[in-house]
Amino acid sequence: MTIPLSFYIAVSAGLFFIGCAGVLVRRNAVVILMCVELMLNAANLALVAFSRRYGAIDERGSVFVIFVFVIAAAEVAVGLAIVLSAYRNRPVIDVDEIHQMKG
Amino acid sequence: MIALVWLIPAFPLAAFLINGLFGRRWLGHWTGVIASAAVGLSALLSIGVFLEVLGGKEQTVVELYRWIGVGDFSVNVAALVDPLSAVMLLVVSVVSFLIFVYSNGYMAHDPGFYRFFTWLSLFVFAMLILVMADNYLLMFVGWEGVGLCSYLLIGFWFERPEPYLAAKKAFLMNRIGDWGYTIGIITIFLVFNSMNFLDVFHRLEQGVAQGVLVVICLALFFGATGKSAQLPLYSWLPDAMEGPTPVSALIHAATMVTSGVYLVARSMPLFAAAGPSLEVVGVVGAVTAIFAATIALVQFDIKRVMAYSTVSQLGYMFLALGVGAPVAAIFHLATHAFFKALLFLGSGSVIHGLGGEQDMRKMGGLRRKMPVTFWTMLAAGGALAALPPLAGFWSKDEIVAAAFLNGHLVLYAIGIITAVLTAFYVTRALWMTFYGEPRDQHLFDHAHESPAVMTLPLILLGVGTVVLGIAIGFPPEQGFIHRFLGPVVEAAGGAEHAPELATILLLAVVSVGAGIVGIGIGVLMYVRHRPDPAAVARAAGPLYRLLVNKYYIDELYDHRIVEAARTIAGASWAFDIHIIDGLANRLGWALAISGQGLRRLQTGVVGNYALTIMAGLLLMLVAYGGYAAGIFGR
Amino acid sequence: MRFDFVEPVIFFVLAFGVIGAGAAVVLLNRITASALLMALSFLCMAGMFVLLGAETIAAFQVLIYVGAITVLILFGVQFTKQGGDRSYALFFQKQYPLAAALVAAAAIPVFLFSFYFSAPAPQPGGGDIRPLATSIFTDFAFAFEVASVLLLAAMVGAIVLTARDEQEETARRRR
Numbered sequence: 001m002t003i004p005l006s007f008y009i010a011v012s013a014g015l016f017f018i019g020c021a022g023v024l025v026r027r028n029a030v031v032i033l034m035c036v037e038l039m040l041n042a043a044n045l046a047l048v049a050f051s052r053r054y055g056a057i058d059e060r061g062s063v064f065v066i067f068v069f070v071i072a073a074a075e076v077a078v079g080l081a082i083v084l085s086a087y088r089n090r091p092v093i094d095v096d097e098i099h100q101m102k103g
Numbered sequence: 104m105i106a107l108v109w110l111i112p113a114f115p116l117a118a119f120l121i122n123g124l125f126g127r128r129w130l131g132h133w134t135g136v137i138a139s140a141a142v143g144l145s146a147l148l149s150i151g152v153f154l155e156v157l158g159g160k161e162q163t164v165v166e167l168y169r170w171i172g173v174g175d176f177s178v179n180v181a182a183l184v185d186p187l188s189a190v191m192l193l194v195v196s197v198v199s200f201l202i203f204v205y206s207n208g209y210m211a212h213d214p215g216f217y218r219f220f221t222w223l224s225l226f227v228f229a230m231l232i233l234v235m236a237d238n239y240l241l242m243f244v245g246w247e248g249v250g251l252c253s254y255l256l257i258g259f260w261f262e263r264p265e266p267y268l269a270a271k272k273a274f275l276m277n278r279i280g281d282w283g284y285t286i287g288i289i290t291i292f293l294v295f296n297s298m299n300f301l302d303v304f305h306r307l308e309q310g311v312a313q314g315v316l317v318v319i320c321l322a323l324f325f326g327a328t329g330k331s332a333q334l335p336l337y338s339w340l341p342d343a344m345e346g347p348t349p350v351s352a353l354i355h356a357a358t359m360v361t362s363g364v365y366l367v368a369r370s371m372p373l374f375a376a377a378g379p380s381l382e383v384v385g386v387v388g389a390v391t392a393i394f395a396a397t398i399a400l401v402q403f404d405i406k407r408v409m410a411y412s413t414v415s416q417l418g419y420m421f422l423a424l425g426v427g428a429p430v431a432a433i434f435h436l437a438t439h440a441f442f443k444a445l446l447f448l449g450s451g452s453v454i455h456g457l458g459g460e461q462d463m464r465k466m467g468g469l470r471r472k473m474p475v476t477f478w479t480m481l482a483a484g485g486a487l488a489a490l491p492p493l494a495g496f497w498s499k500d501e502i503v504a505a506a507f508l509n510g511h512l513v514l515y516a517i518g519i520i521t522a523v524l525t526a527f528y529v530t531r532a533l534w535m536t537f538y539g540e541p542r543d544q545h546l547f548d549h550a551h552e553s554p555a556v557m558t559l560p561l562i563l564l565g566v567g568t569v570v571l572g573i574a575i576g577f578p579p580e581q582g583f584i585h586r587f588l589g590p591v592v593e594a595a596g597g598a599e600h601a602p603e604l605a606t607i608l609l610l611a612v613v614s615v616g617a618g619i620v621g622i623g624i625g626v627l628m629y630v631r632h633r634p635d636p637a638a639v640a641r642a643a644g645p646l647y648r649l650l651v652n653k654y655y656i657d658e659l660y661d662h663r664i665v666e667a668a669r670t671i672a673g674a675s676w677a678f679d680i681h682i683i684d685g686l687a688n689r690l691g692w693a694l695a696i697s698g699q700g701l702r703r704l705q706t707g708v709v710g711n712y713a714l715t716i717m718a719g720l721l722l723m724l725v726a727y728g729g730y731a732a733g734i735f736g737r
Numbered sequence: 738m739r740f741d742f743v744e745p746v747i748f749f750v751l752a753f754g755v756i757g758a759g760a761a762v763v764l765l766n767r768i769t770a771s772a773l774l775m776a777l778s779f780l781c782m783a784g785m786f787v788l789l790g791a792e793t794i795a796a797f798q799v800l801i802y803v804g805a806i807t808v809l810i811l812f813g814v815q816f817t818k819q820g821g822d823r824s825y826a827l828f829f830q831k832q833y834p835l836a837a838a839l840v841a842a843a844a845i846p847v848f849l850f851s852f853y854f855s856a857p858a859p860q861p862g863g864g865d866i867r868p869l870a871t872s873i874f875t876d877f878a879f880a881f882e883v884a885s886v887l888l889l890a891a892m893v894g895a896i897v898l899t900a901r902d903e904q905e906e907t908a909r910r911r912r
Contacts, residue, residue, distance in 0.1 A: 003748045008789070009851035011752045015759050015778075017844035022763035023713050024836035030813045031768060032713075034775050037806060038759050041782050044798075048791045059868035063877050065794050066869075069801050070884045074891035076806050080813045081895035088901075093817045095709045102707030714836060721843045728846065 008049035016042035027094045029083045033076060040072045104151040108165050108182050111148045111192060112231035114141040119224035126217030135210075138220040139203040142227055146196040149189075156189040157587070164237055164301070171240075178298055183237035187433065187591045190584075191234035191365055194437050198357045198444050199227050201560040205448050206349040208556035209455055219259060219347065226252035230358050234365060238299040239288040242366070246284065246330065249359045250277040256354065257346040269342035276339040280329015284366075287322035290315065304372045313377060320373055320380035323366060324387075331363030331417050333391045338657050340414055344406040348451030351406060356413050356447050357440035364420045364436055368429050375427075385425015385506075389517040392418030394654075396524035400531070401640075401650045404461050405450045408532045412487065413443055415521060419502055422514060428505035430588045435498035437584075438571055442486035442495055445564040449480035452553040452561065453536060457546050463535040465546055470537040472550045475558040477537050479565040484533050486568045488526035488618045491611075494572030500614040507610060519617050526621025531636075534629045748788060754781030768814050776807040793866045 015038055022035030044065050051061020087093060118141035126134040166181035182188075203223065210219050229248025236242035251274075258270030288298060294315055295303045327333070332340035332355075343355050354360070367374060367384060374381050392415045399411035416439050423432035454461055456473050470477040486495030499522065506515040541547035552558065575584040628636050640647045649655070704715075758778035762771045779802040786795035873881050 003745060003788070006852040007748065007752070008785070010848055011755060011785070013844065013847045013851050014756050017840050017847070018756065018759045018763055020717060020843070021836060021840045022759075024710065024717060024840065026763065027710070028768060030810065030817060031762070031771055032709075033813070034762055034771060034810055037775065037802070037810075038762060038778065041779065041802070044794075045782060045785060048786055048789050048794055052789050052791075059865065059872040060876075062791055062794055062865060062869045063872050063880075065791075066797065066873065067880060067884055069797055070888060073801055073805060074888055076809050077891050077895045078898070080809055081898040083813060084816055085898045087817050098709065099707030102705060714839070717836075717839050717843070721839055724843055724847065728850070 005049055005053060009046060012042045012046040012049065014042075015039075015045070029086075029093055029095050030080075032095065033079050033083070036079075037072060037076065040068060044068055104148070104155045105163050105184050106165060107148060108152055108184055108235065109167050111145045111152070111196065112228050112235065114145045114148075115224045115227040115231065117141060119221055119228060122217055122221040122224060126221055130217060132207075132211070132216065134217040134220045135203070135207040138224045139200065139207060141224065142196060142200045142203050145227070145231065146193075146200045149192040149196040152184060153189045153193050156184060156186055161185060175296060176292070178238055178240045180241060181237045182235040183300060184235075185591055186587050187365075187369065188234050190433060190437065190588065192231065194440050195227070195230050195234060195358050198440050198564075199230075199353060201563055202349050202353045202357075202444060202448065205352075205451075205557050205560040206347075208554050209349055209451055210347065213347075215259065219256075222252050222255045222259075223350070223353070226256065226354060226359075230362070233362055237301070238297075239291060239303075240298045243281075243284065243288065246326075246362060247281065249354070249362065250274060250281070250330070253277070253343070253354050253359055256350040257343045259346055259350065266345040269339070269345040273339040273343050276336045277329050280326045280336050282326075283322045283324070283329070284326025287319050287326060290319045290322065294319070300369065307372055307376060311376070316373060316377035317380050320370070320377045321383060323370060323373075324380065324384055327363030327366050327421075328387065329363075330366075331360045331421070332414050333363070333387055333418060333421060334394065337391065337395070337414050338653070338660065341407050341410040341653070344404070344410050348406065348447055348454060351410070352444045352447035352451070355410065356443040360413060360417055361420075361436050361440065364417065364424065364432055367421070367424050368433055371424075371429050374424075381425050381427070383425075384421050385511065385514055388418045388421025388423075388425055389514045389521075390418070391415070392422060393517050393521045393524070394418075396521045396528065398650055398653050399528045400524060401647060403464050405453065405463050405466075405532060405536060406447070406461055408463075408528060409443070409446050409450060412446075412525065412528070415525065416443065416487075419499060419518065419521075422518060423502040423505060426502075426506045426509045426511050426514060428502060428509075430585050431498060431501040431505055433588055434575070434584050435502060437575075438486065438494035438498045438568075441564055441567040441571055442483040442493075445479055445483040445561060445568055446487065448557070448561055448564065449476050449483065452476040452557055455553055455557070456550045458549060460543075460546055463532065465543040466536045466541070467539045467543075468537070468541040468547065469550055472547070473537075473552045475552060475561060479558075479561040480533060480537070482565045482568050484529045486572075487529045488622060489522060489614060490618055491615060492569075492573055494568050494570070496615070496618075497572035500611055503614055504607065504610040508606070519613065522614065522617040523621040523624075526618045527625045530622045530625030531629060534625065538630070744788070747784070751781045751784045751788065754778065755785065768818075769811075772807065772810050772814050775810065776803050779803045779807065791865055793869055 019035045019038035019042060022038065023032050026032055026035065047061050047065050047068070051058040083093075086098065090098075092098060115138075118138045121137055122130065122134040130137070162183070162185045164181050164183055166179050168180050169177075170180045171178045203220075206219065206223070210216050213219065226249060229245045229252060231245070233242055233245025233249060236245060254270045254274040257273050258267040261267045261270075291303060292298055294311060295306045297303060297306070329336040340355055340360070344351055346354075374384065395411045395414035395418065399408050399415065402408045402411065416435070420432045420435050420439070423429065423435060450461075453466070453469065453473065453476060456469075456476070457466070460466070482493065486493040489496045489499040491497075503515055503518040503522070506512075506518055575587075628639070652658075755778050758774045758781065761774045762778065765771045765774070779798060783795040783798040783803070786792070786798055
């Protein structure tokens with residue numbers, strides 16, 4: 001039996017919200033970045049799944065996925081640069097401790 | 104020449120700009136020359152225009168440009184050149200020119216010399232616009248302009264408090280009148296759909312409701328009372344004597360104050376069609392005339408006497424308009440311009456010769472020391488007292504005659520009594536100044552005749568005073584001026600009367616008699632001291648005090664009206680401070696407080712921010728889900 | 738023998754891998770373990786792409802995510818390691834209850850809603866690279882260019898952000 005579309009969407013939804021929870025709960029900045037990557041992955045899965053909805057792959061969904069890849073990569077690079085730069089300032093990696101922007 | 108009519112105001116405007124921009128640093132006393140030359144050119148052009156109108160061009164409209172054109176409302180900057188405006192142009196520009204020349208001498212030592220000529224040039228410009236306009240709105244521009252210049256020039260010596268207070272008073276009273284004028288012209292537009300004189304008069308023939316016309320006329324007349332110092336808006340004029348004497352002569356005798364008369368004369372078709380309004384005009388004029396004359400009887404400042412005299416003579420002009428003799432009113436306007444300007448300039452000459460003294464109680468016996476001034480003032484005084492064959496006689500006689508012949512016997516009586524009073528006070532003023540023993544020997548010793556630049560205009564005005572009446576007003580009712588102006592102003596308002604020669608002569612005799620009686624009383628009282636003026640003053644104690652204090656009108660106005668205005672202003676101020684400002688302040692305070700509150704959202708903890716993002720995401724999901732499921736409506 | 742059962746089995750294995758590894762990322766205390774399990778999640782994701790017939794996407798997934806991004810994250814982990822892993826008290830975070838509530842509130846309806854979608858048509862058909870490439874370089878050429886500019890900006894940004902200036906270097910060395 002073929003896997004119905006809904007299963008893929010369910011997986012995507014589950015992964016997305018797991019990532020969500022991770023972003024909210026974890027305190028280590030790098031781990032937060034990892035969870036963001038998970039969320040992006042989930043989005044990609046949903047995109048590809050939907051582009052398969054009507055038969056042959058609709059290439060526009062795939063194009064969008066390519067762009068999501070690009071953006072995710074750029075975002076990780078810059079995000080890590082920021083984290084490292086902040087870490088150099090004060091060697092703290094707990095985001096709860098970094099609240100100089102208060103007010 | 105008529106096509107060049109717009110050059111007439113252009114010259115004074117140019118003088119104003121040149122003197123204003125360059126006068127202070129570079130032009131020094133040349134400002135006077137420039138200004139006088141400009142007005143002189145205007146005068147020449149006015150003569151040319153006058154001759155051309157005389158030659159037959161009865162009514163021309165010279166348009167300069169299209170000013171306002173909004174839907175129905177269309178007003179152009181255009182000049183109406185007809186006999187009435189030609190006469191006004193002539194009077195204004197010629198008298199102005201003579202006064203300008205005189206001022207070169209009078210103001211020679213004043214540090215504000217250039218400023219004086221700047222404002223005076225602007226004034227002439229505005230006045231010319233006023234008399235040339237072909238519609239009520241453009242006339243209003245000139246109207247306001249002369250009011251402004253009056254303010255600037257009354258308060259010329261602003262270092263002292265009296266001049267600027269007087270200037271403020273003049274301007275405010277003018278403004279109150281202007282309110283009336285504005286209501287008048289707005290109503291005119293609403294009723295006639297145009298502000299153009301010719302359009303309005305033309306449409307008048309098609310019939311307009313009487314009540315509306317009365318409103319319009321009374322509103323316009325209210326404006327005229329402000330400008331021409333009639334009751335109730337007259338008290339600014341005596342105070343305006345704080346300004347330099349040439350200003351008093353030009354603005355407050357010959358030109359600005361006559362604009363009210365011009366307004367009514369120009370609007371005669373409207374006034375004639377609105378019956379009761381002419382009555383009002385006549386009554387107000389007559390009452391003002393006698394009222395002011397009584398005050399002039401007891402004043403000691405030579406300029407104040409002349410000021411009240413002006414108010415009184417303007418009252419005569421309005422009386423003339425009211426009884427249906429507009430030609431007589433304009434005639435008197437012209438002759439009055441000459442002899443009153445002469446009286447003022449002569450007074451200025453006396454003041455100048457005495458080094459600034461204006462109190463007649465300190466003068467006396469000056470006729471030998473200042474002969475030219477004396478003889479010219481004598482001529483002018485005689486004209487004011489309406490002695491034939493001087494100019495004043497012809498015009499004033501015609502006014503009272505018209506009153507009599509048109510059945511306004513009460514007004515006629517008032518006119519005759521006022522003539523007696525006028526003759527008396529002018530005799531008193533002249534005697535106290537020029538005859539008798541000098542009351543202040545020190546002043547007398549230093550007195551001297553004025554320089555030629557001042558006495559020459561006096562002489563020229565004197566010539567005008569003597570010959571003008573005969574030249575244009577003889578024989579009565581059929582003189583040149585009647586034939587010239589008649590068709591313009593008598594169009595719908597002229598009263599028909601063809602009196603017999605005997606009646607005319609009788610009336611003339613009565614007028615002259617009134618004048619002689621007045622002079623006689625004056626001579627008796629002041630030369631022979633029978634009765635002695637001081638004794639009379641003591642005997643008539645309360646009445647005398649009433650007159651000297653000008654009927655306490657100023658105090659009345661101040662107490663009632665000004666206080667009321669101050670109370671309202673105070674209330675408005677409180678409203679402004681507490682409610683309007685309070686609103687703004689509270690608003691600012693509220694924003695600041697909410698800002699403080701919102702600041703707490705910025706915790707600086709990244710986790711909180713992420714949480715907020717997720718919460719927003721949840722909200723969006725709910726909204727979208729609800730929308731898709733039809734819960735929130737399509 | 739019918740091999741119909743293969744696809745669902747593979748799907749569930751992969752699904753378990755994705756979700757499980759994801760959960761592990763969130764729950765584990767040891768960051769290095771988290772990073773590596775994230776890589777496993779990405780790998781299983783690539784498998785799911787293949788199942789859906791998007792082989793090129795799967796290839797890119799492996800290249801970019803499992804390759805570049807995982808390495809980057811690992812670098813990040815190494816550079817910011819505190820001396821000795823402190824064990825984070827995961828369950829006493831400041832906003833844990835609220836976060837859990839929010840996520841649950843959102844996740845459950847969405848999860849249930851996802852079952853609304855019906856079955857796809859059979860036969861993935863493969864060969865998706867040609868339409869993909871044509872699409873990118875014609876219809877979405879502009880977006881493609883913009884994406885490359887974005888990458889350039891990210892590169893430059895990363896370099897600038899982490900550049901050390903001379904004085905700081907010498908100061909550090911002297912210490």
